[in-house]
Amino acid sequence: AQTVTQSQPEMSVQEAETVTLSCTYDTSESDYYLFWYKQPPSRQMILVIRQEAYKQQNATENRFSVNFQKAAKSFSLKISDSQLGDAAMYFCAYRSAANAGKSTFGDGTTLTVKP
């Protein structure tokens, strides 16, 4: 079974600085998708960024980028120029390309942004 591990329960960053959130996963599959979701307090989960495992190029969405290391099964999220609105719980998720039903989530990292 696939597992997703986020080893940092809490992180903090100064506004305008850069922070990296870690995620590792375990799978025997070669074709899959990885996601970072953001869940602000009492608000719904939204997609931040997505990475297809077959793509070597790291995904980027504005201030958000990933460092995808397939061999190491690592998928970290870098947030540049952090803003107060980035404060939220961040979840890393895995989904198999063969079984596109469930996604497996980590337990999340709570990000605090200090003004």
Added chain:
Amino acid sequence: DTGVSQDPRHKITKRGQNVTFRCDPISEHNRLYWYRQTLGQGPEFLTYFQNEAQLEKSRLLSDRFSAERPKGSFSTLEIQRTEQGDSAMYLCASSLTTDTQYFGPGTRLTVL
């Protein structure tokens, strides 16, 4: 595009009562998913539908849980004889085939 909606947003019930939640996916999304999220943890998969067919159920989905998607549009999740351990946020998500899942705001269930 109005996004995924869920109703109710909050539900308080007494132990032993039945509850039903509704999820309306993004229109034209053929896949619909249910997850459960407890405080401080990530969402856990419960079940998913492709159109009206329920294709996978988690071991977490005990006999007291049932989900339906009768016309391939909205879905309901029913919990019978609720227990205090059922208290959680129930999240619904939808996607177009194998694409990204988009989540609703969730229904927070409190069982007293």
